[in-house]
Amino acid sequence: MTDKDVRCAVPCKNKCPCMDRCPLGSALRIIGGKWKLPILCALHQDGTTRYNELKRKIFGITNTMLASSLKELEEDGLIVRRQYMEMPVRVEYALTGVCDDLMPILKELAQWGVRVHKEEI
């Protein structure tokens, strides 16, 4: 992702939720894509979870997508990966503190989604 892509195409002033160098765009890219929300939701519901347990819970996800999504979420600081040197190896994933702040916002957005859906009927 280049610097240009992070910037909102519109030169935002403080009225705009995008602000100047759009952290809103960044936020949406971090939680965007097909599997990020399902992963965050699973970890939010059940807490610390192992790789294959996640794979079973998130219906339809492949190894490719689960592994790459987990890696991105970890790089973005939303989850932590803990590996235990047992045999066979055990790897656990859990939400970090930044997600504690994210979840209430997503809940508001979900409620907005409900309203939008109703108004279009």
Added chain:
Amino acid sequence: MTDKDVRCAVPCKNKCPCMDRCPLGSALRIIGGKWKLPILCALHQDGTTRYNELKRKIFGITNTMLASSLKELEEDGLIVRRQYMEMPVRVEYALTGVCDDLMPILKELAQWGVRVHKEEI
């Protein structure tokens, strides 16, 4: 978009911001894509705006993308299109009431984006 796509892959209980039949996913799809936020931001900053004025303000957007994005936003009830039968024709776009509720949420999400960005340094 099929019904299956709207449903969160994880069977959510009320702890989860996704809830059961994920309106959060719907919300993110509505404002997702490359140009939706820039368009919403432009209309939020400057109010009612004409088609070609939007095109000038949103740097890099093509007719194809502007027209299709505007159509989707209108179908989702986020903007209104008003056409005046003058010569040449005048078409204006403006945000609707649902956006008044959306903007404060996006502002929170933007602030969260700032925090996430800082923590990863």
Added chain:
DNA sequence: CGGCATCCAATAGGATACTG
């Protein structure tokens, strides 16, 4: 002026098989 139609490029996502 405000678009739409057509075609093309880029990226996201999926299937399958294999490994430390």
Added chain:
DNA sequence: CAGTATCCTATTGGATGCCG
């Protein structure tokens, strides 16, 4: 068990030109 590697498909976005 927890992933990679490779290849393939689908969706998204862009370029160009035309039209009422």
